[in-house]
Every structure is written in C-alpha cells, then in structure tokens.
Amino acid sequence: MPPRKRSDAVRNEQTLLAAAAAVFVRSGVDAPIREIAAEAGVGMGTIYRHFPTRADLVVAVYRHQVESCAAAGPELLAAADSAFVALRRWVDLFVDFLVTKHGLAQALQSDDSGFASLHAYFLDTLGPVCHALLTAAADAGEVRGDVQPYELMRGIGNLCIGQADERYDPRRLIALLLDGLRWT
C-alpha cells in the first residue's frame, strides 16, 4: 500500500487550491505561476510538484463545479417537459460556468501545451452528458440528429470566449445556435 502523504504536503495542496481559486478570480486562469505561489506563500517548485501542468491546477480548482454540471444533465432531462428544454437549461449551466471564469473558455481552445489536458478533462466529463441530452432531443424529433456533442460543446465554448459587454452577450448567440439546431 502507498505510504501516507506527509502532512505539510497535504496542507500545501489545500493552500494552493485556495490561493489559485482566488488568483483565478482576480487575474484569470492565465495568471503567472509566481502570483499563485506568492498568494499561497510557497515556492514555485511546490506548485509544479503538486500540479505539473497548469491544466492540472485548473481542473483541481474547478473539479467540483464541472462535476456538478455533469450531474445536472440527467436531472434536467428527467425533470423537464421536453428534451430540448433540458438541453437548453443544461447549456445555460455550462455557459454560466464558463463566462464566470475569466479566460477559461479561451484556455479550453488554447493549443498551449500547458492546457492540453484541460480540453480532454472537460470532454471526458461533460461530453457524455451532452451526448445524452442531444440524443434524447434528437430522438424526440426536437433537434436535427446530425450534430455531435463535441462540436456543440466546442462551439458553445468558443462563443464564450472574450469579455462580454453590452454589445456581445454569448447567451444570445448560443440561443441562436440552439434555435438553428431545431428542425428548419
């Protein structure tokens, strides 16, 4: 069996998660590693030891929220009158999550190697949920059946990139996209 972790390591990991969460809010998920290290009061080596890539840190910080979003999918499907409504509500949750995390949508598309596994994590966790909603809506004849979960999620993520202002509300365009999904 693996040896128990040292108490200082456990403590530092928690400290780091809290610090990263605070810094992400303040400076976005692209914040300099040094800034997170300073916020946590640890050295940079400590961050890299616990979270070898930036994606690991981002995933750790947002894991609960992502999983909660994943869990909401089946619930919405069971509760809503139509599968399309469930899909729309789930997309709302997804969008709410993305737009409140500065730079996260951008990071999801970044080809920066430090973010490589972020893409994969989101896809693995939320992809099946999106697939279920999409399939249900397609089976009910509420949306066309030739759209894949991957492209829908990526499209939605892309539409969330950039600072929203009074001239650009990602939700408006995403609503348009979902309308386009329906039989024409």
Added chain:
Amino acid sequence: MPPRKRSDAVRNEQTLLAAAAAVFVRSGVDAPIREIAAEAGVGMGTIYRHFPTRADLVVAVYRHQVESCAAAGPELLAAADSAFVALRRWVDLFVDFLVTKHGLAQALQSDDSGFASLHAYFLDTLGPVCHALLTAAADAGEVRGDVQPYELMRGIGNLCIGQADERYDPRRLIALLLDGLRWT
C-alpha cells in the same frame, strides 16, 4: 508637404510585409517578432518603427484581403436572389479568410494590448458591410431583425477559433447559427 520617405525605409517596409506574410503562414500571427525580423534580415527596431504594434503589422499584411471581403458584400447583395443567400455567401468568404490565417480569429478576441486595434480595424471595415447584408435580409423578412452586426461577426469569429479537424468544422456550426437567425 511631407518630405519624401527614404528609399531604404520604403524598401524595408516591403521586405517586412513579405517576411511577415511568410512567417504568419508558417508560425501564425503570434510568431515572435524576432522570427519576423530574422526572416526579413532586419533588426527588431526596424519592425517597431514601421509597425508600432503587432496589430499594425497584421493589418498591413491582410489589408487587401479584408478590403476585398468588404467589397464583395455589396456585389453579393446585388447578384444573389435573396438577401439571406447573399449574407450566407459573404459569411463564407469571411470564414474562409479567418480559418486560413492561423491564430487570426484568436487574435481578434485577444485582450492582449498588442492586438487591440485589430479588432477595431475589422469592425470598421467589415462592420458596415455586415450591417447592410443583415438589414437587407431582415427587411426581406428572411432573418430576425434583433441581431446586431457586431455580435454576429464576433460570434462567427469566435467559432473560427482553434484548429479545425474532422470533429470540428467551424462552417457547420456557423451554418447552424445562420439557420437560427431565420427562426422567428
């Protein structure tokens, strides 16, 4: 009247444009300034003197193509049977332009100060064209009338971000978006 420009300055500006075009193809519009300088065989100071910000260089390299895209708008409107078809064709041109310039769509959304004026240039040049197409289609009752050119262009630009592959074709989602535009 302003004094004539020095011949070496004129020559260098042309050399730089050619070099930048080549490097943008190879390494994207985010390529290091040093790489462009090396390609052109000039010092970095020379680049910054001619093109103070990266956006200036990008605009200079792509000016002709952007203007040609802008010019196509009215022509398509005059030639096509319906305003919606004209809009769709124009969007195709816009998308073709964006997806063939690695990193350009990303740059358009970047809040990096070096790209700040790029956004403005695209908006100034293509915004009115998009507005005309959108208005014509709305007047013909072919699309809803509550969508602004800015949000449409930005949405399309966003959908073009990231490497297209067999799982993600920006054109598919943009077609969906345009379909959503017709929904009343």
Added chain:
DNA sequence: GAACGATACGGAGCACTGTTCCGCTTTGTC
C-alpha cells in the same frame, strides 16, 4: 564629390514569464 543634418537601423538590455534543478528543511519512524 564632399560635407552635413535628418532619418533610419541594429541589437544590446531590461522586464516578465514558464520551467527545471538541487541544496536545504521538515516529517515520520525507529
């Protein structure tokens, strides 16, 4: 074609960031 002021050039230098690496410290155990 020589001299000269204006213009432009080159690249060293600074600031900032990601990432690695290794000597030092802390922890848990005996």
Added chain:
DNA sequence: GACAAAGCGGAACAGTGCTCCGTATCGTTC
C-alpha cells in the same frame, strides 16, 4: 535523538515583448 525519505524554496536558464541610443545610411546642398 538519529536517520532516510519526502517535500520545499528559489536561483538559474530560456524565450519573448519592447525600448533606447550609438552608429550607419540617405538625400541635399554647395
């Protein structure tokens, strides 16, 4: 208390944007 293993800190290196100024080149004037 002593010891090995685990963990820590931050100096150091590499890549990049951008500035600044000594030097080189150009165009003009005589």
